[in-house]
Amino acid sequence: MFEALTGPKGRRPGCQTGQRVHRYSRTEEGREGRFWQPFNPKNVARFMQAAEKYDRLKRLAHRRDRNNRENGAIGHVGLEVLRELLRLIDYKTGRLDPAIATLALRIGRSIAAVVDALKRLKAHGFLDWLRRYVPTGNAGMRGPQVKQTSNAYRLMLPPQVERGMTAPPPEDDSDRRRAAVEEGRAMIARLPLDEQPAQLIDDPGLVAILARLGRAVMDQERDSER
Numbered sequence: 001m002f003e004a005l006t007g008p009k010g011r012r013p014g015c016q017t018g019q020r021v022h023r024y025s026r027t028e029e030g031r032e033g034r035f036w037q038p039f040n041p042k043n044v045a046r047f048m049q050a051a052e053k054y055d056r057l058k059r060l061a062h063r064r065d066r067n068n069r070e071n072g073a074i075g076h077v078g079l080e081v082l083r084e085l086l087r088l089i090d091y092k093t094g095r096l097d098p099a100i101a102t103l104a105l106r107i108g109r110s111i112a113a114v115v116d117a118l119k120r121l122k123a124h125g126f127l128d129w130l131r132r133y134v135p136t137g138n139a140g141m142r143g144p145q146v147k148q149t150s151n152a153y154r155l156m157l158p159p160q161v162e163r164g165m166t167a168p169p170p171e172d173d174s175d176r177r178r179a180a181v182e183e184g185r186a187m188i189a190r191l192p193l194d195e196q197p198a199q200l201i202d203d204p205g206l207v208a209i210l211a212r213l214g215r216a217v218m219d220q221e222r223d224s225e226r
Contacts, residue, residue: 035130035152036094044086050161051082051126058124074124078117080107082126085155096153097132125158193218 051074058073074082084107089096104114121127129151188199193214197207 035154036096037154038094039089039091039155041091047155047157048079048083048086050157052079054124054158054161055079074120074126075117077107077109077113078120080109081114081117082121082155085127085153089155094154096155097150098153099150125156125161127153127155129153 055074055078062073081103084103085096085098088098100111100114100118103109104111107114109117118127118129122129131151132149134147134149188196191199194211196214197210201207201210
């Protein structure tokens, strides 16, 4: 009877749920539009290579400095999480908001390991996030009740890593240019001799002279065929 009047465990209608909401959390669909940035899918491989190189360099530095207690590296799990985030991101909008439990399930790691990896990625400048909450639809005594939801993530490169990245080499189109030149030469070669100079030379006077020579050669060839 009392449970029917007050709800489960004697909670009064409209009472707060007691669920923790992190400080500085934002409402879902709030600032994400300005927080997320489009991500060029062509940069996925370069982004991952830069992170792996950064991780190797930090590990080498740690081995040289044995007094340093922190390994200073992203770590294997951190690289796995980063690789999975690169798979999940919406390249067009930059939207990236998987739940931590989803990440843990997809890479086969514990939630604690994923949380630690996310902290490492943020500490080393490869990741940032916004904490978010959503309304529950229940009216509380101090206003509408809310609950924590998944973070909004943004991938980025540390300045020192971004400066060290080189642009991908331009595509080698020498074969295409060579084929185009050969095709043009073949087309000109199929023209009559008196029309070929106009396709190769810009000087009108020289074109006229060579055209007359071309006609003379063609006339001579016709005479020899008779």
